[in-house]
Amino acid sequence: MYAIIESCGRQYKVAEGDVIFFEKLDAEEGKKVTFDNVVLVSDDKKVEVGTPYVKGVKVEGKVVSHGKGKKVLVYKYKAKKNYRRTQGHRQPYTKVEITKIKTASEKTESKPEATEKEAKATSAKPATKTTTKKAETTKKQA
Numbered sequence: 001m002y003a004i005i006e007s008c009g010r011q012y013k014v015a016e017g018d019v020i021f022f023e024k025l026d027a028e029e030g031k032k033v034t035f036d037n038v039v040l041v042s043d044d045k046k047v048e049v050g051t052p053y054v055k056g057v058k059v060e061g062k063v064v065s066h067g068k069g070k071k072v073l074v075y076k077y078k079a080k081k082n083y084r085r086t087q088g089h090r091q092p093y094t095k096v097e098i099t100k101i102k103t104a105s106e107k108t109e110s111k112p113e114a115t116e117k118e119a120k121a122t123s124a125k126p127a128t129k130t131t132t133k134k135a136e137t138t139k140k141q142a
Contacts, residue, residue, distance in 0.1 A: 007035055034058050
């Protein structure tokens with residue numbers, strides 16, 4: 001089973017047990033992190049695609065560590081003007097281990113008694129329709 005999640009402006013393909021490097025997240029080491037923006041979920045049987053996100057699916061992970069990436073050198077140069085500038089940059093990241101992908105079907109399977117009660121309660125209630133009237137607008141002729 002795998003999922004595609006959206007975090008930090010990017011999309012990541014994750015599966016249980018994967019270790020993913022995200023942009024710096026506001027979470028301490030050892031804490032649990034949940035990702036609600038799940039774009040796609042796939043198991044061996046079927047694929048669910050969200051519009052834009054899949055409802056009822058969450059991905060849980062554990063923050064392993066924080067750190068900085070490799071140094072990237074930025075070099076500015078203008079010919080014949082004796083202008084040269086060198087600058088280095090190390091992007092901060094958060095290392096997260098994916099622990100579980102929770103789907104909507106797992107939640108209903110874990111509480112079968114509650115779903116039966118809810119089904120009976122919803123079937124016993126009469127279906128009511130609510131209608132709204134649109135205000136008519138007329139154009140003024142010039």
